[in-house]
Amino acid sequence: MDIYQISQALVLNCYQITKLFPNEEKFALVQQIRRAAISVHLDLAEGCCRISMQERKRFFEISRGSVIEIDTAFGLAHNLSYVTAGQLKPLEEIITRTFKILGAMIKKSYSQSTTHYSQQATDYSSLTTHPPQ
Numbered sequence: 565m566d567i568y569q570i571s572q573a574l575v576l577n578c579y580q581i582t583k584l585f586p587n588e589e590k591f592a593l594v595q596q597i598r599r600a601a602i603s604v605h606l607d608l609a610e611g612c613c614r615i616s617m618q619e620r621k622r623f624f625e626i627s628r629g630s631v632i633e634i635d636t637a638f639g640l641a642h643n644l645s646y647v648t649a650g651q652l653k654p655l656e657e658i659i660t661r662t663f664k665i666l667g668a669m670i671k672k673s674y675s676q677s678t679t680h681y682s683q684q685a686t687d688y689s690s691l692t693t694h695p696p697q
Contacts, residue, residue: 567583567611567665567666567669568608569606570658570661570662570665571604571605571608571662572600572605573658574604574605574631574634574655574658574659574662575601575602575605576603577654577655577658577677578597578598578600578634578655579598579601581638581647581651581652581655582594582597584646584647584651585641585647586646586648587635587692588669589646593637593640593641593646596633596637597634597637597638597641600630600631600633600634600637601630601634602635603626603627603630604627604630604631604662605627607623607624607626607627607630608623608624608627608666610623611623611624611626611627617668617673617674617676618673618694620673621670621673621674624666624670624673625670627666628666628667628670629661631659631662631663632663634659634661635656635659638655638659664673
């Protein structure tokens with residue numbers, strides 16, 4: 565499974581789990597988590613389309629920040645007894661995997677940002693996302 569599929573699974577899992585939240589959270593924590601999940605997926609896609617390694621890295625950093633936001637929000641939801649640890653277990657694995665892969669992509673973008681610009685513009689072999697055809 566590549567990062568595009570993993571981040572999409574993150575979005576779908578966030579939507580499924582937030583359906584379990586009480587109605588009073590519909591316009592608060594539920595929306596915050598869903599927006600953050602969508603942000604992970606969309607910022608990742610946008611970052612992969614950037615030519616500049618510096619821009620790529622920035623979008624990957626934003627995406628990773630949204631992963632942290634999701635993790636923190638679900639921790640709060642657990643503490644509020646909206647979800648159980650068992651319900652969060654599959655999501656925790658996806659969050660961890662997404663965070664690690666984005667970290668590696670950021671690190672790779674950082675190391676490549678010191679190379680000459682013309683090399684950056686033509687080296688697309690480092691892209692790990694593959695949107696559906």
